[in-house]
Amino acid sequence: MLHLVQQVDASVDAPEQDERPTLAELASALGLRERKKRARREQLIDATHRLVERDGLDAVTVEAICEAAGVSVRTFFNYFESKDDAVLGHTPWPLASEAADVFAAGGPTGHLLPDLEHLVTAVLDDPPMGRSRLARALELASREPRLLAKHLAWMEQHKGQLVELVERRLGDEPGHSPDVVAAFALFLTHVTFMRWDAAGGQGRAPDHVASVVRELRSLLTD
């Protein structure tokens, strides 16, 4: 089977050191089916990254990616809706998390801005994939306008949920318009992401939240 060869190849080529579980128990507890599925997904993302980095998004065909990953084209589209999605590796956002509930309930500090920072931090701290893969995805996205578009659209897609969350938090007597607060939260997330990427994708993304907020505050109140 070519698959196994390619699989090994991929993990050697781009070792991820930050899979949270790391326990062999979990790996086997998941079952071969699930493990294979995840492996294929990462394998496809890695192959896509490698080729796009080398040749550019438009010069890479899905066929080429599949050839590199040892998978049929049809299978590729079982995993991703489009070629672009394979670069970004987008996954539903964990907006329904514990941190979200805390925020909606008025916590953790009781002040809107710091609590927004906490929320953004929590979201950024729960990345949809390994850091190095994520960094590569953002790296490519900031080069290829079409990818950046997809990324922004993906964030914007969650705006509805975010507005809802803010409305829960603000209650009947807003004082702020939920639209603007939600848009600001997305903005904050985006800028922080870009900062993290510009800093080489090292360390935790949320480390940049505070400095971005500080800059914005001074801009708004100089």
Added chain:
Amino acid sequence: MLHLVQQVDASVDAPEQDERPTLAELASALGLRERKKRARREQLIDATHRLVERDGLDAVTVEAICEAAGVSVRTFFNYFESKDDAVLGHTPWPLASEAADVFAAGGPTGHLLPDLEHLVTAVLDDPPMGRSRLARALELASREPRLLAKHLAWMEQHKGQLVELVERRLGDEPGHSPDVVAAFALFLTHVTFMRWDAAGGQGRAPDHVASVVRELRSLLTD
């Protein structure tokens, strides 16, 4: 010629009342060639809007649009790079305007935030097409995620120029990081645009800038 019939058709169907020049002199000064070109472009945008409004973006084929506009498919792609672009009618941004120079030079008030407001106002006041067409484009964009993505990407594309502009303004001793200021300007533009659209696309878009800034300030400093 079917073209002429369709052309009349289009202008009756969607009368634009805010073409700035309006002078017959200018129209003829432009020459038949240029006038025809612009007419076709608007004709295609209008046909696209009509069909997409009725059937949705994905259900409308370029072929159908061209049939409705009385133009060959190949010609469509002489005017727009993609079907999506025909909805949005994007055009290079007038960032190299007088207002931009004033901003870069430190004016008009000498305070960064108000001057940013002026800049955004100037940009929003110089729309790439008639107001009603623009409103329809934004309307559709806020419904179709893919279009919103394109729109955001289009704005993001100008970030480079904007950063440069901010750098000119701030000089050697920034005090603010140009990246964040530029990103903020884009954000402000976007939110204001959405406000304007949500308000029905009536009146001048820049009328909403001040209130958005006020809200953001109170959010950042409560």
Added chain:
DNA sequence: GACCGATTTGCACGGGGTGCAAAGTTGCAC
């Protein structure tokens, strides 16, 4: 090993988008 459900694959197809060269228009000079 035999069965069920999940996954992969090949195939056919429609639509988006481009390069090219032929045909048609426009602008201009005489």
Added chain:
DNA sequence: GTGCAACTTTGCACCCCGTGCAAATCGGTC
């Protein structure tokens, strides 16, 4: 108005993206 140069439109061939469908293959289980 004739003729020419520049520009635009068009048809055509072509490649790639993405999907529906049904057959084959694989994983888990008894």
